[in-house]
Amino acid sequence: MPDCSRVASLLELYVDEALPQDEMAAVKKHVRRCRRCHKELTELTALRKHLRETVETGAADVPLSRIWEGVAERLDSPTIWERIVWAGKSIVFPFRPLKVLAGVAALVVLFLFIVPLVKSPPTPRVVVESVESEHPIMIFQGEGEIMVVWLFEKGEGKEGKE
């Protein structure tokens, strides 16, 4: 037989029928004999009863047809904003917003990481800085201030060979 402090902690679960069957039976048995736990349980069930009665009484005499009057009116003549939102949703359908978002994110990742890899490397722009006519030297300068010095035999240049 469980003690009072343990049963007190289980009473809400008991009222909500959220305990395993054996514990439900043990609490039920204890409550029958224990005045304190019985009082606690009575308060919990009374709270439920009164709360339910208050809400149901207050909500009882509203004709449900009134709900539908307003709904039908709004469904038949949606506002411009509602039309825009609805049209947007129709375009997105049958995808869920999260799926659409995930799709867009995947496309962004693809664009940022894959596309630069596939793209061919840019052709370096090479500018002939100077040609030394006195000496067999040509000086090239590419982008990023890389200097290229190309030496060749005196006879080769004249023949058009590199």
Next chain:
Amino acid sequence: MEERELIERVQRGEKDAFQDLMAPYQRKIYSLLYGMVWNREDALELTQEVFVKAYRSIRSFRMASSFYTWVYRIAVNLALDFRRRRGKHIEIQREVDPPSNRGPDSSLLRKELNEKIRMSMATLPPHQRVALLLREVEGLTYKEIAKVMGCRLGTVMSRLHYAREEMRRALAPYLQGED
């Protein structure tokens, strides 16, 4: 006609099927919203909003989840939004109680208790109030409440516990001695 079939018809754009689909839930949704705002006109307007929103977004509903938790979720979100918009300026309507055959004393006590319940509920944090209404009035299980509120089971249990504790404290004179 089965609910699944009605949902499919509404998803195909058959507006007429929507009323049949919502018929079992209209009173429940209205009661829940009434318990949130304690004003019949506001509850009515919110219920209409719930239905319109449900109709508009029904195409996103997947059959894997249950329809009523989906509808309740819309209702709870709208009710919480409503409270946020209105802040603390929610007018709690004084009710005209139906005639009672229990004699003047019990009728008076009942009226007083109703008033006290409405006032006490109004002071509860909105999420605790929703949990309490879904459990005590609508009879949803912890698991269903967790789904509707988008939180964990433990959170549902703690919200319920604190709400009940506060309500029992506020209503102690009315709850004691009942048997």
